[in-house]
Amino acid sequence: MSSYVALIWNRESLEASRFAGKLMDRLKAFRSQVPIVNAEDFYLCLLSEDGKPYHDCTLLDGGGVLVGRVFRRDGRRSSTTSRCSPSPPETNDPGTCARDLVARYWGHYVGFVRHSGTRHVEIVRDPSGAMPCLMTNRHGVMVLFSDIRHCVGLGILEVSVNWSHLARFLCYDRFATDETGLVGVTQLRPGECLSVSENGIDRAFCWNPADVCRARVIESRQRARDELRKCIEECVAAWTSCYTGVLHRLSGGLDSSVVLACLHRAAVRNLVCANHFTPGSEGDERTFARAAASFVGAELVEMPIGSRPTPLSSMLDTAIVATPAHTNLLSESQSALERLVGTRGLQAIFSGQGGDHLFQQGGSIQIAAEYAWRNGFRGGLLTVVEETARLTGRSFWSVLAAAVRYGILRRRVEWTCDRFDLSPLLTAEAREYVEWSPISHPWLEDARSLPGAKFLQIANLIDTQSFYRAPRRYADIVHPLLSLPVVELSLQVPSYVLAYGGIDRALIRDAFADAIPETITRRTAKGATTGYFNRLLIRNLQFVRELLLDGNLAAHGLLDRASTEAVLHESAMVSRPGLLWPLLNAIRAEAWIDSWLRSPREEAA
C-alpha cells in the first residue's frame, strides 16, 4: 500500500512557509515521490514501497483526494482504486466534507479535502484504521504521514519516548488514544476528522458506531442472515478485485473459513492458504484447515512454528513504528510467510480477523438483557434467557436477573479501567498513573445509552484497530470481515439474533452453512497460541531476565525489578498463566524501544 506525507501551514507566516519549502525540497529527494496537491499552504505527496511511479489514490470531483484502497458504497466500480495521474485535482468546488466521504466510500484510506478559495483543509481517517495518520508540528508546519520512517527521513523527529503511553501499553496493549509511543507525535483516530482553517484546528468523529446502531435494527433472523452473507461476499469480492494473488491465513476456525468460501466464490486467480500450527495440540488446527481448504479445492501450505528452538533474541522485530504493538514475536512463521508471498507473486494477506469481535463469539449475559431492552417481557424472553444461560454457563436465574437489571431497568454497563488487568510487573507509581489516566474512547461515551451488548460490541470494535498496528511492508494486510459495510451491518443486528439457540456466532454459521464444511459449522472450540508463547519464554528465561531487568522499562521506573525477577522462573511461568501476556507486552515494549535506540535513520527512506 502507498504511503503519504502531507504538509499544512499558514502561508502568512514566513517561518512556516520557509520551513514547508525546506521539507518539500527534502521530500523531492525521496524515491518515487509523486506530488498530488501543491498549493500555497497545503502539500500532499505519495510515496510507494516498491518504487513504481504510481500509487493507490482516488481523486474526487471537487477537490478531494483519498489515499489508499477505496470502494464506493453504491457499488459503482468506475472510480474505485483508480490509479492517479500526477496532475493536481480540480479544486473548484469542494462539494464534499469528511462526513460525506465516509458516507460514500469505504476501504483503507485517509482522505484530504481542500475547500477551494479558503484555507480550510479536512483530513479524515477511515473508521477501520488500516491506514495510519500520524501527525507532528514543526516550526508552524503540520506534518501528516502514514509511515514514521518518512518523518525520520525528513529529519524532523527528535526521538523521545512517551513513557506514560508505555505504562498503559503494559496493562492493555489494544487501547486506542490519539497518543503514540513518541512524544510530539500524535495520531488521528480511526473515524476521526481533523479540520484546519483560519479559525484554528478542530477534531471530531465523523463516524460513530453508536449512531449506526441507532439508525436501524434488523430483528428478522432470515433477513439478517441473507444481508450478512451478501454483504460479506460483496466486500471480499471488492477486495479481491485489487489483487491478482492473495495469501489467506486459514486458521481452521469459523471466520477464516467463511472468508475462504467468499474468496473461492470471487474466483481469485492465485489463491494460497497458509495454516500456522504449533506442535502442542492446542495450537494445531490443521484438521479443520485441511477440511476447509479441500471443501473449496484451495491450496493449503502448512507452516510449523516453534518446531526449531529459535532464540527469542532473534525473533524481536526491529522495524520502527510509532507505537508499540503486537511486535512480531513469531518471526519464524513471518519470514516463512514473507518468502511464500514473494515466491508466489502474492500482493495481499487476508484473514478472518474481526469475526469474533463482531458476530458475538463470546457468551454474555447482555444478550438476554438486550432482548429485554428491546422487547420487555413480551415474546420469547424466557427462551432467550435460557439460551443465554446455556451459552454463558450461568444459571437461568442469574441471567434473568441481569435481563431485568440491564434490560428492563436499563442500568448502564460499567466499562472502566477495571477491564484492564493491571500488570503485576508494574511499579506502584506506574500503576497509580494507569489507574487514573483516561483510557476510555469517545465511541464508548456515545454508546452508554445503548443496550449493554451493543456497548460491548463497540468496545470489541475498538480492539480490532490493533490488528492493523503491526505493519507488513511486503504485502497489504486485509481483514475483510472488518470492512465498514460488514461492521455497520453487524452493529445493526441485535446480539440475540447474532447468537441464537445458545450457540455463539449462530447467525454467521447459518448464513454460510452450505459454503463451509459441517465440521467447522459445528465447531465451537478455538485454537490458542498460549502454550507456544509460554514454552518460548521458558526456553529463553535468561534472555528475558536480561532484557527486562536491565532494560529501559525498569530503568525508567515502569517495571518493578523485584516483582519481575520473582516471576521469571519456570515454576511461576507454568503455575501462573496470567503472567504470560504482561511479560509478552513488556518484551514487545522493550523491543520497540530498542528499535528506536538502534539506528532509526538507517531504516528511513
Place this chain on the structure above:
Amino acid sequence: MVLTPAGLPASLRYSMAFYRSVLNASLKLRYLSLRNAVRTVVDRKRSACRSGVHAHGERAELVAAFSLLRPFYFRQYRCLFDSLALIEFLARFGHFPSWVFGVKTDPFGAHCWVQDGKHVLNDDFERVRIFTPIMAV
C-alpha cells in the same frame, strides 16, 4: 423423545432426578474432600457392578435432559461440579461412565469431564484433547 422446555412437565422423573443429583453433588463438594467425593463414586460403581444394576433409559437422552435442565440450577458452570452432578444423575438411571481428570502444562491447567468409552458426554472433544488424563474414576 425430544425434550423441549415445553415438554418438561412430562419429564418430571428427570427433573426430580436432576435436582437430587445437583444437590447431592453440591453437598459432596461442600462437605467432603475431593478424595472422599471420588471414593463415593468409586464405591457406588463397584457395588452396582457387583449387584448387576441394569441401565434404564437411553444415555444420550439422559445427557440431553441433564443439559436442558442444567441452567435451572443456580450454580455457575464449573467442570468439577458439573461432572459430578452428571455422574450422580446418570447413576440414578443405572449408567456409570468414567469421571476423567486431566492436566496440561505451558501453562498449567486442570480440567475434568465425563466420558463413556470414546465418547465425551459433557464437553467438546477438541477442548478436552489438550489435557493429559491422570485419573479416570
